[in-house]
Amino acid sequence: MKLHILGCGDAFGSGGRNNSGYLVEAEERLFLLDCGP
Numbered sequence: 062m063k064l065h066i067l068g069c070g071d072a073f074g075s076g077g078r079n080n081s082g083y084l085v086e087a088e089e090r091l092f093l094l095d096c097g098p
Contacts, residue, residue: 062085062086062087063085063086063087064083064084064085064086065083065084065085065086066082066083067079067081067082067083067084067096068080068081068082069081080096081095082094082095082096083095
């Protein structure tokens with residue numbers, strides 16, 4: 062299992078960071094979690 066952090070910012074993109082989002086790879090499947098607004 063792998064966890065990819067796609068972004069860790071807030072909903073407004075403050076500080077130049079991407080919105081929060083995570084991609085989980087597990088047994089040839091992909092799960093997108095908390096993909097922002």
